[in-house]
Amino acid sequence: xxxxxxxxxxxxxxxxxxxxxxxxxxxxxxxxxxxxxxxxxxxxxxxxxxxxxxxxxxxxxxxxxxxxxxxxxxxxxxxxxxxxxxxxxxxxxxxxxxxxxxxxxxxxxxxxxxxxxxxxxxxxxxxxxxxxxxxxxxxxxxxxxxxxxxxxxxxxxxxxxxxxxxxxxxxxxxxxxxxxxxxxxxxxxxxxxxxxxxxxxxxxxxxxxxxxxxxxxxxxxxxxxxxxx
Amino acid sequence: xxxxxxxxxxxxxxxxxxxxxxxxxxxxxxxxxxxxxxxxxxxxxxxxxxxxxxxxxxxxxxxxxxxxxxxxxxxxxxxxxxxxxxxxxxxxxxxxxxxxxxxxxxxxxxxxxxxxxxxxxxxxxxxxxxxxxxxxxxxxxxxxxxxxxxxxxxxxxxxxxxxxxxxxxxxxxxxxxxxxxxxxxxxxxxxxxxxxxxxxxxxxxxxxxxxxxxxxxxxxxxxxxxxxxxxxxxxxxxxxxxxxxxxxxxxxxxxxxxxxxxxxxxxxxxxxxxxxxxxxxxxxxxxxxxxxxxxxxxxxxxxxxxxxxxxxxxxxxxxxxxxxxxxxxxxxxxxxxxxxxxxxxxxxxxxxxxxxxxxxxxxxxxxxxxxxxxxxxxxxxxxxxxxxxxxxxxxxxxxxxxxxxxxxxxxxxxxxxxxxxxxxx
Numbered sequence: 001x002x003x004x005x006x007x008x009x010x011x012x013x014x015x016x017x018x019x020x021x022x023x024x025x026x027x028x029x030x031x032x033x034x035x036x037x038x039x040x041x042x043x044x045x046x047x048x049x050x051x052x053x054x055x056x057x058x059x060x061x062x063x064x065x066x067x068x069x070x071x072x073x074x075x076x077x078x079x080x081x082x083x084x085x086x087x088x089x090x091x092x093x094x095x096x097x098x099x100x101x102x103x104x105x106x107x108x109x110x111x112x113x114x115x116x117x118x119x120x121x122x123x124x125x126x127x128x129x130x131x132x133x134x135x136x137x138x139x140x141x142x143x144x145x146x147x148x149x150x151x152x153x154x155x156x157x158x159x160x161x162x163x164x165x166x167x168x169x170x171x172x173x174x175x176x177x178x179x180x181x182x183x184x185x186x187x188x189x190x191x192x193x194x195x196x197x198x199x200x201x202x203x204x205x206x207x208x209x210x211x212x213x214x215x216x217x218x219x220x221x222x223x224x225x226x227x228x229x
Numbered sequence: 230x231x232x233x234x235x236x237x238x239x240x241x242x243x244x245x246x247x248x249x250x251x252x253x254x255x256x257x258x259x260x261x262x263x264x265x266x267x268x269x270x271x272x273x274x275x276x277x278x279x280x281x282x283x284x285x286x287x288x289x290x291x292x293x294x295x296x297x298x299x300x301x302x303x304x305x306x307x308x309x310x311x312x313x314x315x316x317x318x319x320x321x322x323x324x325x326x327x328x329x330x331x332x333x334x335x336x337x338x339x340x341x342x343x344x345x346x347x348x349x350x351x352x353x354x355x356x357x358x359x360x361x362x363x364x365x366x367x368x369x370x371x372x373x374x375x376x377x378x379x380x381x382x383x384x385x386x387x388x389x390x391x392x393x394x395x396x397x398x399x400x401x402x403x404x405x406x407x408x409x410x411x412x413x414x415x416x417x418x419x420x421x422x423x424x425x426x427x428x429x430x431x432x433x434x435x436x437x438x439x440x441x442x443x444x445x446x447x448x449x450x451x452x453x454x455x456x457x458x459x460x461x462x463x464x465x466x467x468x469x470x471x472x473x474x475x476x477x478x479x480x481x482x483x484x485x486x487x488x489x490x491x492x493x494x495x496x497x498x499x500x501x502x503x504x505x506x507x508x509x510x511x512x513x514x515x516x517x518x519x520x521x522x523x524x525x526x527x528x529x530x531x532x533x534x535x536x537x538x539x540x541x542x543x544x545x546x547x548x549x550x551x552x553x554x555x556x557x558x559x560x561x562x563x564x565x566x567x568x569x570x571x572x573x574x575x576x577x578x579x580x581x582x583x584x585x586x587x588x589x590x591x592x593x594x595x596x597x598x599x600x601x602x603x604x605x606x607x608x609x610x611x612x613x614x615x616x617x618x619x620x621x622x623x624x625x626x627x628x629x630x631x632x633x634x635x636x637x638x639x640x641x642x643x644x645x646x647x648x649x650x651x652x653x654x
Contacts, residue, residue, distance in 0.1 A: 051648050054561070056561060056647050056648050056651070057647075057648050076566070077565060077566075080560070080563060080564070080565050080566075081563075081565075083561070083563060084562065084563025085563075089561050089562065091558075091651075095554065095557075095558045095561075095651075096558075097555055097558065097559075098244070098555075099240045099241055099243075099244040100237075100240060108559070108562055109562040109563050111230065111233045111237075112559070112562065112563040112564045112565070112568055113563060114230055117233075156562065159562075160563065
């Protein structure tokens with residue numbers, strides 16, 4: 001089943017008076033449960049595509065649907081709701097809130113969805129257990145190693161049980177061994193939970209766990225190939 | 230969810246401890262000043278009210294010339310007015326009424342041992358209702374006569390009480406007779422029945438019973454008056470048109486203000502331009518004056534609150550700027566604009582509230598210390614007032630001040646586009 005459908009997507013940015021066209025009529029479909037690696041050189045439009053796939057931004061032109069919902073038809077508030085329920089983000093720089101413990105960081109998306117405190121607490125503990133940080137729940141991000149922080153971020157991405165995990169260079173700030181551990185965690189989410197995992201990456205190791213590798217160039221899909229999965 | 234937002238905001242404040250405290254200091258200086266000034270004002274008001282209440286009691290009122298308290302009040306010395314004392318006494322609810330009237334009269338002292346009359350002199354003659362000295366001592370103070378004399382009693386007519394000084398001047402003593410000349414050849418020989426004891430040398434820290442704020446009509450203690458019974462004045466100068474003050478006590482169970490209103494109305498119908506002043510009138514006047522002064526001072530202190538508010542705004546802008554990425558993350562994980570807005574508003578409001586709490590405590594402390602010194606200076610017990618309303622308003626107000634100062638920064642935070650915020654380094 002097709003979960004994400006991008007048809008003729010263009011995206012323009014205004015930089016002062018010049019208009020930069022980041023995506024130029026891009027087509028892409030991603031099915032449920034797939035692991036897709038999106039690769040390409042800097043400036044190829046990877047980040048822009050990720051923003052649209054994650055409902056953080058809407059295309060200038062073309063049709064982008066997530067689970068049947070047309071992004072351009074949605075208002076800002078509805079976009080936020082869609083994003084909150086369907087997409088979990090993992091960032092290169094982890095992007096945890098420094099003032100909050102691991103537990104509270106994982107609870108954060110559930111707070112915005114209005115979950116009851118007990119439910120939230122239980123689920124956050126479960127998720128941290130799942131990513132192997134059951135004994136680190138009270139630690140702040142600056143008391144955790146890079147790999148541990150990224151695990152917290154993965155747990156946070158899973159908080160509202162989204163269908164899509166969107167990982168932007170998840171291994172970019174980690175050493176190979178730790179990076180591989182994160183990748184196998186993401187793979188596990190697809191294998192066991194049926195999550196759709198999208199990796200935006202430079203990392204060939206990441207491509208190795210993917211079903212499909214999509215290469216971008218100049219705002220278009222340049223090539224598609226099978227991944228190492 | 231709101232509780233959770235309070236937790237998030239609180240954690241953020243605690244994380245930036247130094248800056249938060251500096252901001253809070255900016256707020257609490259203003260709050261301290263406002264709370265202290267208002268509290269001192271309330272304390273002064275209460276102290277004055279207590280003093281006046283001590284003089285008035287709960288069942289007395291005063292009748293004075295209308296110009297003293299009416300719309301054209303000039304607050305100067307007492308004006309004379311006409312009074313029908315019997316009418317006043319007949320009003321329902323009036324228990325005792327006592328008046329004081331004054332007129333200048335020719336006084337002829339008795340001849341000396343050689344039979345030579347001293348020259349006659351014009352002196353103020355004061356007519357006092359006997360009740361003034363028995364029923365209204367809180368107004369008049371205790372008058373003490375020198376040994377061998379007495380004060381007026383009901384039924385006295387041709388008698389007089391002299392101040393010590395004037396008795397010396399006239400060379401008279403208890404038992405002597407003086408002549409008082411009134412209008413149209415009316416004259417009366419009056420027997421001196423008492424001489425008011427001269428005031429003792431006042432010590433520097435005056436006695437506590439008649440403190441600095443006391444409203445006292447010290448009848449006949451000016452040192453140069455001759456006092457006669459009130460009714461005697463009528464024999465000399467006719468019906469009273471020269472009354473300075475009338476004191477009235479009401480019957481128990483009657484509303485003082487109601488009786489005073491009826492008395493004033495009845496007297497006005499008789500052509501007396503008078504105003505009946507009850508304790509609540511005085512207390513209202515004091516309240517109005519004190520509130521105006523307090524509000525003025527608090528307004529000046531409020532300027533420092535404004536500065537504190539700008540401090541909060543500055544801190545919040547800095548906070549929004551340095552947490553741009555964090556705002557992006559919150560939005561990426563499902564925070565709506567309203568959520569971000571609320572969190573930042575609560576954060577700035579909390580800083581205001583903490584400033585309010587510290588400021589209230591310091592302000593009340595400051596007012597207690599100031600009251601102590603003011604009280605010592607004036608030789609009275611200053612009331613220390615900690616008004617719950619003031620405290621509540623201050624705390625709510627300080628949260629509102631903080632939140633208000635945070636409105637603009639919070640709006641900016643809420644409106645940040647998520648993609649730009651995430652990219653921000």
